[in-house]
Amino acid sequence: MSVLITGANGFLGYYLTDLLLQKGHQVIATGRGECRLPFHGRQDFQYIPMDFTEPAAILSVFERCKPETVVHAGAMSKPDDCELNQELAFNINVQGTANVLQASEKHQSFFILVSSDFVFDGERGMYREHDKPNPVSYYGSTKLQAELAVQQYIFDWSIIRTVLVYGRPITGRSNLLSIVKEKLEKGEEYCVVDDQLRTPTYVEDLATGIAAVIEIKAKGIFHVSGEEVLTPYQMAIRTAEYLKLDSSLIKRVTAADFSQPAKRPPRTGFVIDKAKKQFGFHPVSFEIGLEKTFNGQK
Ligand SMILES: NC(=O)c1ccc[n+]([C@@H]2O[C@H](COP(=O)([O-])OP(=O)(O)OC[C@H]3O[C@@H](n4cnc5c(N)ncnc54)[C@H](OP(=O)(O)O)[C@@H]3O)[C@@H](O)[C@H]2O)c1
Numbered sequence: 001m002s003v004l005i006t007g008a009n010g011f012l013g014y015y016l017t018d019l020l021l022q023k024g025h026q027v028i029a030t031g032r033g034e035c036r037l038p039f040h041g042r043q044d045f046q047y048i049p050m051d052f053t054e055p056a057a058i059l060s061v062f063e064r065c066k067p068e069t070v071v072h073a074g075a076m077s078k079p080d081d082c083e084l085n086q087e088l089a090f091n092i093n094v095q096g097t098a099n100v101l102q103a104s105e106k107h108q109s110f111f112i113l114v115s116s117d118f119v120f121d122g123e124r125g126m127y128r129e130h131d132k133p134n135p136v137s138y139y140g141s142t143k144l145q146a147e148l149a150v151q152q153y154i155f156d157w158s159i160i161r162t163v164l165v166y167g168r169p170i171t172g173r174s175n176l177l178s179i180v181k182e183k184l185e186k187g188e189e190y191c192v193v194d195d196q197l198r199t200p201t202y203v204e205d206l207a208t209g210i211a212a213v214i215e216i217k218a219k220g221i222f223h224v225s226g227e228e229v230l231t232p233y234q235m236a237i238r239t240a241e242y243l244k245l246d247s248s249l250i251k252r253v254t255a256a257d258f259s260q261p262a263k264r265p266p267r268t269g270f271v272i273d274k275a276k277k278q279f280g281f282h283p284v285s286f287e288i289g290l291e292k293t294f295n296g297q298k
Contacts, residue, residue, distance in 0.1 A: 003214060004028040004067035004109070006052050006100060007074025009036045011172030012114065012165065015207040016073065021045060023211055028065045031074070036171045052096040055103075062103040069110040069214050072100050075143070077173060079118065079262035082139035093142035098149050110156045110217060112210065117163040117198070117225070119144045122265020125197055126229075129161075129221040129274055137262040147221075158213050160206075163225040163270055164232070167203030168293050176200075177293055180236045184245035191251045193258055194233035199269040201225040202289035205281075212279035223270035226283045235286070242290045 008029035082089035118140035209224035240247035275281035
C-alpha cells in the first residue's frame with residue numbers, strides 16, 4: 001500500500017517510516033525542508049519536501065503520488081510553543097490539517113490524524129474514545145479543531161490519540177526520557193511535576209498501532225497509549241535508576257510551583273480496550289520501554 005506521511009522528519013515519523021517499510025509498504029515521506037531520515041536508496045522509499053501550510057505544494061505532491069493512505073503526523077507539537085505563537089499554531093495544526101484533508105479528498109485517500117490526550121481537560125483521567133473533549137491549552141484546542149475537521153471528511157478516516165510519547169529520538173523532538181539522560185549526565189538538576197497522571201506511550205508501540213489501523217483500515221477514533229499510569233516525576237526517577245544516574249538531581253515539583261506558558265491537563269491517561277479489541281494492540285510495560293529506549297546505551 002502507498003502511505004504518505006506528513007511530519008516524517010519528526011520523532012514519530014522516523015519510527016513509523018521504518019516500520020511501514022519493514023511491513024512492505026511504499027512510503028512517501030514528507031517533511032519541512034531536507035530529509036533527515038536514513039532510508040535513501042530504497043525502491044520503496046521516497047522523500048519529498050512538503051510544507052503542509054502551502055496548499056499548492058500539497059496538491060502537486062498528491063497529484064504525483066496519489067497516496068492510498070495519508071498519516072498526518074506533522075504538527076506544532078510542543079504545547080508551550082503553541083501557547084506563545086497561537087497564530088502559527090493555528091496555521092500549522094488547524095489550517096494545515098484542512099489543507100492535507102483537501103488534497104486527500106481529491107484522491108479518496110484513507111486519512112489518519114495523530115492526535116493527543118491534550119484534547120481533554122484532565123479533570124477525570126483514563127479517558128475513552130467517546131469521552132467529551134475540553135482542551136485547557138491552545139495546543140489542545142488546535143488538535144481538537146483538527147479532529148473536528150477530520151470527522152467531516154467524506155471518505156474513510158481515523159483519529160489516533162496518544163499520550164506522552166517516549167523513546168530514543170533519532171529525528172524530531174526530544175522527550176522526557178532523553179532529557180533526563182542528557183541533564184543528569186551533565187550533573188544538572190531537572191524539575192519534574194509529580195501531580196499529573198499519564199499513560200506514557202513507547203514510540204514503537206504508537207507506530208505499531210498506526211500500522212495496524214492502516215492494514216485493517218480501522219475507522220473512527222482510537223486511543224493508543226501505554227497502560228501504566230505514571231507521573232512524569234515517577235518516569236524521570238525510574239529512568240535515572242535504570243541508567244544508574246544520580247536520581248537526587250531530579251526535583252519533585254507540582255504544576256502550581258512550576259510556571260509554564262501552557263496549562264497541562266492534570267489527569268489524562270487512556271483506556272485502550274478498543275484498540276486491543278479491534279487490532280490486537282498490546283503496549284509494552286514502562287520497564288520494557290526503558291530497555292528499548294536505552295538498550296546498549298547505559
Ligand atoms: N510527542 C508526544 O508526546 C505526543 C503526544 C501526543 C500527540 N502527539 C502528536 O504526535 C504527532 C507527532 O509528534 P512528534 O512527537 O513526532 O513531534 P515532532 O518530533 O515535533 O514531529 C512533528 C513534525 O511535524 C513537522 N512539521 C511541523 N510543521 C510542519 C509543516 N508546516 N509542514 C511540514 N511538516 C511540519 C515538524 O517539522 P520540523 O522537524 O521541521 O520541526 C516535525 O518534524 C503530532 O501530531 C503530535 O501532536 C505527540
